[in-house]
Amino acid sequence: MKAIPISQLMKGPVRTVHIDDSMAAVQDLLNATALAWVPVTDDDGDVLGAISATDVLHFHAQGRNAQTVRAWQWCHYKPLTVSPQTAVGEVARQMRQHHVHHAVVVEGGRLQGVVSTLDLLALISDPPAAD
Numbered sequence: 001m002k003a004i005p006i007s008q009l010m011k012g013p014v015r016t017v018h019i020d021d022s023m024a025a026v027q028d029l030l031n032a033t034a035l036a037w038v039p040v041t042d043d044d045g046d047v048l049g050a051i052s053a054t055d056v057l058h059f060h061a062q063g064r065n066a067q068t069v070r071a072w073q074w075c076h077y078k079p080l081t082v083s084p085q086t087a088v089g090e091v092a093r094q095m096r097q098h099h100v101h102h103a104v105v106v107e108g109g110r111l112q113g114v115v116s117t118l119d120l121l122a123l124i125s126d127p128p129a130a131d
Contacts, residue, residue: 006091007084009123010105010113016041019048019072023064026071027056037102039111040075047104047111049075081106084113092120 016039017026029038030053037052051074059066059074080103082091091103095117105113 012113024066049077
């Protein structure tokens with residue numbers, strides 16, 4: 001199972017927000033799609049960071065104005081990125097090492113998909129049949 005490439009487990013296409021989107025837009029997307037987090041991209045579509053639902057809760061707890069604050073002001077920069085060929089076991093190791101719950105799958109600088117700890121748990125719960 002550890003040798004399975006992450007491309008076989010990743011989810012895509014991926015919903016994203018632009019660095020200049022308001023935090024209100026980020027919250028609306030998370031609410032509408034029931035996502036736990038969303039990658040933040042620039043004009044070229046490069047992933048610069050991520051914002052989680054927990055980040056949005058912390059944002060509101062500080063009493064900030066969701067209409068005027070932009071995603072780039074609140075996102076976590078440099079999310080964990082892996083290539084589609086990276087083995088599932090290596091992705092799990094990196095997620096644990098970096099204390100993150102999501103990894104962004106990128107190839108040639110382009111966003112291909114995402115994987116979460118829940119995706120890894122699903123694989124453990126229902127592993128592929130042996131060939």
